[in-house]
Amino acid sequence: xxxSSSRSPFVPLAVIAMVVAGSAAAFAYTAGWLSPERLTPSxxxxxxxxxxxxxxxxxxNHAKGICFTGEFQSNGNGMALSKAKVFTPGAxxxxxxxxxxxxxxxxxxxxxxxxxxxxxxxxxxxDVWRSAMIDPPIFAxxxxxxxxxxxxxxxxxPEAMKAFIGRHPEFMAFAGWAGSAPWTSSYAEDPFNSLxxxxxxxxxxTTRAVRWSLRPAxxxxxxxxxxxxxxxxxxxxxxIAQRVAGAPQRWTMVVTVAEPGDNTADPTKxxxxxxRTVEVGTLVVNKVIAEPDGPCRDINFDPxxxxxxxxxxxxxxxxxxxSAYARSYDLRTSEAKDYPRTPVSGSAKP
Amino acid sequence: MSRTMTPVHFSGAQxxxxxxxxxxxxxxxxxGVGMISTVAPSYVPLVxxxxxxxVALFALVLVxxxxxxxxxxxxxPADLPPVMRLGAVLSHWxxxxxxxxxxxxxxxxLSAAAYPVVLFxxxxxxxxxxxxxxxxxxLWAAHRWLAFAFFALILLHVAAALFHALVRRDGVxxxxxxxxxxxxxxxx
Numbered sequence: 001x002x003x004s005s006s007r008s009p010f011v012p013l014a015v016i017a018m019v020v021a022g023s024a025a026a027f028a029y030t031a032g033w034l035s036p037e038r039l040t041p042s043x044x045x046x047x048x049x050x051x052x053x054x055x056x057x058x059x060x061n062h063a064k065g066i067c068f069t070g071e072f073q074s075n076g077n078g079m080a081l082s083k084a085k086v087f088t089p090g091a092x093x094x095x096x097x098x099x100x101x102x103x104x105x106x107x108x109x110x111x112x113x114x115x116x117x118x119x120x121x122x123x124x125x126x127d128v129w130r131s132a133m134i135d136p137p138i139f140a141x142x143x144x145x146x147x148x149x150x151x152x153x154x155x156x157x158p159e160a161m162k163a164f165i166g167r168h169p170e171f172m173a174f175a176g177w178a179g180s181a182p183w184t185s186s187y188a189e190d191p192f193n194s195l196x197x198x199x200x201x202x203x204x205x206t207t208r209a210v211r212w213s214l215r216p217a218x219x220x221x222x223x224x225x226x227x228x229x230x231x232x233x234x235x236x237x238x239x240i241a242q243r244v245a246g247a248p249q250r251w252t253m254v255v256t257v258a259e260p261g262d263n264t265a266d267p268t269k270x271x272x273x274x275x276r277t278v279e280v281g282t283l284v285v286n287k288v289i290a291e292p293d294g295p296c297r298d299i300n301f302d303p304x305x306x307x308x309x310x311x312x313x314x315x316x317x318x319x320x321x322x323s324a325y326a327r328s329y330d331l332r333t334s335e336a337k338d339y340p341r342t343p344v345s346g347s348a349k350p
Numbered sequence: 351m352s353r354t355m356t357p358v359h360f361s362g363a364q365x366x367x368x369x370x371x372x373x374x375x376x377x378x379x380x381x382g383v384g385m386i387s388t389v390a391p392s393y394v395p396l397v398x399x400x401x402x403x404x405v406a407l408f409a410l411v412l413v414x415x416x417x418x419x420x421x422x423x424x425x426x427p428a429d430l431p432p433v434m435r436l437g438a439v440l441s442h443w444x445x446x447x448x449x450x451x452x453x454x455x456x457x458x459x460l461s462a463a464a465y466p467v468v469l470f471x472x473x474x475x476x477x478x479x480x481x482x483x484x485x486x487x488x489l490w491a492a493h494r495w496l497a498f499a500f501f502a503l504i505l506l507h508v509a510a511a512l513f514h515a516l517v518r519r520d521g522v523x524x525x526x527x528x529x530x531x532x533x534x535x536x537x538x
Contacts, residue, residue, distance in 0.1 A: 012516035
């Protein structure tokens with residue numbers, strides 16, 4: 001044997017122990033186990049929960065909603081901005097969800113200021129475009145960390161909010177919208193905005209930063225939150241179901257193109273008036289389906305699920321939303337028994 | 351001078367695959383735990399890298415298995431204690447099993463969540479399962495816990511390799527060494 005009996009195994013064993021311990025420590029650090037201050041999707045999603053805990057089986061935010069189907073009628077104008085198939089002339093199937101920005105699926109409509117729309121457009125080339133839009137024209141905060149700060153401050157009362165606004169003065173633009181924008185009594189009368197900036201790449205390879213909006217065809221009929229409250233806690237879902245049953249509802253999709261120097265990384269900053277806009281098509285909603293058995297129930301409207309020709313920009317939110325939405329999806333799908341589907345008619349019911 | 355046809359080293363192709371995949375698998379495990387614990391902009395490219403590298407590693411492990419079946423492996427030293435021999439055999443089967451199962455679990459997990467599977471280069475993979483809350487939950491848990499098991503097994507594998515290289519000096523490490531073959535074979 002070449003091994004010398006005089007050689008101590010201590011040094012090699014210490015080397016092995018150090019390699020293993022060092023690797024395990026690097027892994028633990030990467031996983032965030034050694035950094036309790038890191039903003040993880042789990043912490044962000046946990047911060048959304050109301051005082052009584054999250055509504056099991058439901059989305060952790062925008063928990064109250066109703067599904068719809070329809071189509072996106074593309075007029076071809078969008079081909080000037082993006083090579084995505086969705087912008088070639090044609091009609092592509094749509095799946096979506098009207099919703100309220102609340103962690104409670106039982107929140108009364110008039111108690112929720114922000115409304116949203118989840119949208120999925122599928123094209124025959126296999127591409128899927130998902131987005132989750134809301135009705136304010138700008139977002140409340142500039143960074144995901146500030147959003148987490150907002151979630152922590154809001155429940156603590158006016159003093160905490162005053163301190164929060166001191167740290168994040170950009171919040172005032174959103175507060176101004178929340179205080180002054182008209183309420184409506186119908187999802188069909190609300191606009192829905194991407195808020196976040198994305199990159200559109202055309203067939204020639206030119207890339208432009210854009211935001212998009214869905215502008216309602218229905219005339220907006222302002223209403224006070226008190227009047228909306230008197231119509232009942234679930235009026236919006238009843239109204240949109242009836243309205244769509246009567247006639248398809250439409251929104252025009254308008255893409256706004258940034259100019260060099262426009263802030264694409266901060267969704268609290270509106271771009272100046274007069275930016276180039278392109279009407280790329282019409283969203284037609286022609287069927288509304290209750291969520292428990294609806295086709296939107298098991299869809300995560302992750303805004304980073306994009307077709308070829310659209311990609312994320314330097315806006316930090318789509319990545320943070322994707323990470324947090326995945327966490328919410330993992331949680332709620334594991335709790336599916338807490339959100340039962342409607343029993344099929346004819347089955348035994350208590 | 352070899353008295354039998356039994357090789358002393360793994361073939362060059364096997365060693366190249368071993369070390370390429372080792373780097374890839376370690377990267378996958380770190381990217382995996384890193385991406386699910388961040389909301390930073392790096393989340394999007396990390397997830398795309400994880401999916402793309404996962405598919406690439408799945409293709410490589412199939413080639414590797416084929417080479418293993420056709421070319422075989424050098425024998426373990428005759429004086430290896432039976433417990434270490436058993437550990438070597440079982441841990442290698444477990445490593446091969448994880449290399450095959452983990453990419454499939456990831457692909458199936460994304461399919462069961464109705465996520466499009468998009469790789470770098472705009473490559474799209476079809477779903478291999480329909481959307482299912484219960485399957486997604488099961489597959490996600492399996493992917494996560496087997497990843498931790500995979501990392502633990504790799505630490506054990508590294509410790510064992512170094513034990514062979516530094517303490518036993520029995521030629522087992524050299525059989526898979528990335529360095530050029532030494533002229534003198536270890537004594538058997």
